[in-house]
Amino acid sequence: MTGSRAVAVVPAYNESGAIGRVVREILAARPGIDVVVVDDASTDDTAAVAEANGATVLQLAFNVGIGGAVQTGFRYAVEEGYERAVRLDGDGQHDAAEIGRLFEPLERGEADLVIGSRFVDDGGSYRPPFARRLGIRVFARLVSLLGGQRVTDTTSGFIALDRAGIELFAREYPHDYPEVEATLVALRSGLRLSQVQVEMRERETGASSITFVRSLYYIVKVLLALLVASLRRYPRLEGARR
Amino acid sequence: MTPVRVSIVGVLASVLLILVVLELVRGRRLKERYALLWLATGVVLLVLSAWRGGLNTIAGWVGVTSYPPAVLFAVATLFILLVLLHYSTVISKLTDENVELAQRIALLEERVGRPPTGPRSPAG
Numbered sequence: 001m002t003g004s005r006a007v008a009v010v011p012a013y014n015e016s017g018a019i020g021r022v023v024r025e026i027l028a029a030r031p032g033i034d035v036v037v038v039d040d041a042s043t044d045d046t047a048a049v050a051e052a053n054g055a056t057v058l059q060l061a062f063n064v065g066i067g068g069a070v071q072t073g074f075r076y077a078v079e080e081g082y083e084r085a086v087r088l089d090g091d092g093q094h095d096a097a098e099i100g101r102l103f104e105p106l107e108r109g110e111a112d113l114v115i116g117s118r119f120v121d122d123g124g125s126y127r128p129p130f131a132r133r134l135g136i137r138v139f140a141r142l143v144s145l146l147g148g149q150r151v152t153d154t155t156s157g158f159i160a161l162d163r164a165g166i167e168l169f170a171r172e173y174p175h176d177y178p179e180v181e182a183t184l185v186a187l188r189s190g191l192r193l194s195q196v197q198v199e200m201r202e203r204e205t206g207a208s209s210i211t212f213v214r215s216l217y218y219i220v221k222v223l224l225a226l227l228v229a230s231l232r233r234y235p236r237l238e239g240a241r242r
Numbered sequence: 243m244t245p246v247r248v249s250i251v252g253v254l255a256s257v258l259l260i261l262v263v264l265e266l267v268r269g270r271r272l273k274e275r276y277a278l279l280w281l282a283t284g285v286v287l288l289v290l291s292a293w294r295g296g297l298n299t300i301a302g303w304v305g306v307t308s309y310p311p312a313v314l315f316a317v318a319t320l321f322i323l324l325v326l327l328h329y330s331t332v333i334s335k336l337t338d339e340n341v342e343l344a345q346r347i348a349l350l351e352e353r354v355g356r357p358p359t360g361p362r363s364p365a366g
Contacts, residue, residue, distance in 0.1 A: 057352070058351075064341045068341045068344070072345040076352070079349060175337075175341055
């Protein structure tokens, strides 16, 4: 790496079928990067597989949800003094080969938070079902409106952070369905945002955790969180930039 | 006017509530902090039950003319809502603290060196 240490934070819950390959691909795509898999109290051998493939494993004592798991990784990054972090899913849907492109705006010092977006330009191949596409668009519009900056994808989960971003998310990160709200918190805290077009792969193993009732809860919860987040005051992080 | 029997039952019920809460605190099964709202509920209901003229006056203020004890129910309901809301905030705080503990343990275990990784037995 060019002088600054980077860490990949990978939350995983019962992903023993995919996690080994995910870890290997990150290490291959970005030699020198450290991989931290946060095992959210899996009941399979996710932790052992991750460790055998070269990851550092943080094991949560009980299931805390994706946001709480991701935040554990960011806290680790703060404690260990990492300057950069990238967050990828443990199921392999984020392509490790694109980590370098996510880091570029950070390396140029242009951004504190880089979102790997599926919708920066129309060339992307990701075509979700209508309802889901509508939801993604609505949330993106809403966050753009409330955050005062155009955001194209608030639910991708494939993000990169500099030290200021890591510190913010180690402190402030929603515990369930966190991505949309976290994006707004970042904007309102004054993080500079950059977006990079990425492709997402189909899930390799496991099933998406979104069902109908959950989607309903998801939508209502996120809307409430956005409302509350825009009423809250967040300290601006101008001083944290370098 | 409030029927005398309603007043008597109201006084007895409030006194019982206050005594039960005090006994729970005495036996350390309820923290003072969480007993205060219950005690306030008991005292307010006791006052409104015993002070019959007061209940009538308050009922008049809020436009309840036919049956003043309805105000007693309304006040009791309001206090129960307050207690429940208070508990929701307590649960939220506990949840956050619980997650933070799990996170810190995970970080600590990594630092001191874990026993070999394997699936955890389900908590509880």
